[in-house]
Amino acid sequence: MPSPPRWLDRTLDLFQGHAVIGMALILLLSLTGLSWSLHQIFSQQLQDAALKSARLYTATLSEFRSLYTSEVVARARAYGMSVTHDYQATPQAIPLPATLSMLLGNRLGQQGSGVSTRLYSPYPFPWHAQEGGLKDDFGRQAWQALQADPEQPFYRFERQGDQLVLRYATADLMRPACVDCHNSHPDSPRRGWKVGEVRGILEVDQPLDSAGLSARPLLIETAVVTLSILALFSTLLALVIGRLHRASEKAQGLSQEMSSINRALEREIIERQQVEVDLRSANDRLELLATQDPLTGIANRRGFERTLSLEWRRAQRQGSPLSLIMADIDNFKAYNDHYGHQAGDRCLQRVAARLHARVRRPPDLVARYGGEEFVIILPDTAAAGAYALAEAMRNAVYELKLEHIDSATASYVTLSLGIATLVPKADSSAESLLQAADRALYRAKAAGRNRVEAGQELSPSEP
Structure with a gap:
């Protein structure tokens, strides 16, 4: 050896x-x-988790802003409401998409995560002059980087006091729905904007656990x-x-x-x-x-569309009937005009609660379709069952005895409902069921409101 x-x-x-x-x-x-x-x-894992959370936070705010623009702003303007940053001081006004998305981001951060958001650019409107603009070196570097490549986020970890904070910036691109306003607004700091240009920076600040x-x-x-x-x-x-x-x-x-x-x-x-x-x-x-209506607590339109798609395919496989009820509060604009928007919100909440209380089965879904309009999905339910439930809902809302002196229908808040039932086939679509229920609702309103109408292809006596 x-x-x-x-x-x-x-x-x-x-x-x-x-x-x-x-x-x-x-x-x-x-x-x-x-x-x-x-x-x-350990530090790298915390930083990776913070980056993932910031990306998810940014994507959620962007999706919320897009949904709010397409589903709320357009409808509000159609009803003559204004959309402004100064919505609290303006009658019949709602906040701008950017304003509301920042409120949402900071409200979520106040729930315990500590996340804060900021939307800024070198061209702030006068009312954003104090908090807008490129205030520090990070903002200026982020602006240069996002101008060069808007698709890539710009981020940096900075120590603020005894905490390490991820500053995560993404490009806020000029959207088609915004370009005309920015180019024509009398207080606009810059004109000549084009769709797709980087108009600002969305910054999400994500604190990391300094103790960790x-x-x-x-x-x-x-x-x-x-x-x-x-x-x-x-x-x-x-x-x-x-x-x-x-x-x-x-x-x-x-x-x-x-x-x-x-x-x-x-x-x-x-x-x-x-x-x-x-x-x-x-x-x-x-x-x-993303799927719950914040005012009423029931499903929103996105949640409804997702559930309808799932139940449509299920009914198609099983050959079972699928019913849909569309409901609309009668003369709701007059109610809002007379009693005010806060009373209108309370009315929507109470009506939604009554509708939800009438739904017993786990597969059934009550959703706010938009404004004062609601929709109810009833899987494996024939026309007679849907008609009986619609009548029960109409009576339940009337029994709330919510005073409505400007209603042309009754002295209380009432509901008009349209129902449609269909056994899905290979050549049919969920859209056809929705359209049939909408036509039935239109007939209910045309016939005097505060009533239930079934689709022409259905009758209440069908099994």
Whole structure:
């Protein structure tokens, strides 16, 4: 058997004479290196999670802004309402899409996440002169980067006090629905805008848990884990301990250290699982915001369209009937004009609650279709069942006894409803069912309101 190298033999002699000091020095250096490595890995994971959360937050605000523009602003203007930044001081006005999306972003941040949002550009309107504009070096760099490549976000991690904050900026592009207003508004700071140009910056500031990033708790918990480096020196330790006849003590020590390592690893796994649970919970809350009407608490139009698509395909596979009820509050504009929009909102909430209370089965869905219009999906329900439920809903709303002195129909708030039932076929579409229910609702209104009308192809007596 060849003799060991001279450097190894000298090292063994050194360890034999000063075993405790030598091993302590190696362990200290190894602990330092491994702790630093763990700190870097942990910090990177937190930064990756923050980037993912910021991307999701930005996408949610953009989707909300697009939906609000297409589904609310257009309808509001059709009813003669104005859309302005100064909506609180303007009668019959609603906020601009940008204003409302910023309110939503900051309201969500106040719920505990600490996230804040800001929409700014080098061309702020006069009423945004204080908070608008490129206020710092980050804003100016973000503007240059997004001008060069609007598709790529610009972000940076900055320390603010005792916290590390992700500043995440994306390009706010000029939309077709906005270009005319920006080019013609008398207070517009710039004209000549074109669709697709970068008009501003949407910034999401995501704070990271500074206590977690400091890595001191992590280093304390994982200090025991790093004792696994003893395995790297098992041969050296075996020689030293073998010369000192301490083989049994070595085996016992290794067993205890391995138990400590396992416990530390279990704690780390539990902590990481908790992070994943928190992220899933945040995603679930965002999904709820996307499909729930914030005023009434029932499903919104997006949630309705998703459910209708699913139930249509299910009924198509099973050959079962699918019924749809469209309901509209009679003379609601007159109600709003007389009693005010706050009373109108309360009216919508109470009507929605009555409609929802009449739905018993889990598959059924009550949704706010838009404005004062509601829609009810009734899977596996024939025409007679749908007609009976529609009558019950009409009576339930009338029994609220909500005074409506400007109604041309009754002295109380009333409801007109149209129903349609169809067994989906391969050559039919969910749109045809929706159109049939809408036509029935139109007939109910034309016939005097406060009534239920079935589609022409149906009758209340059908099984």
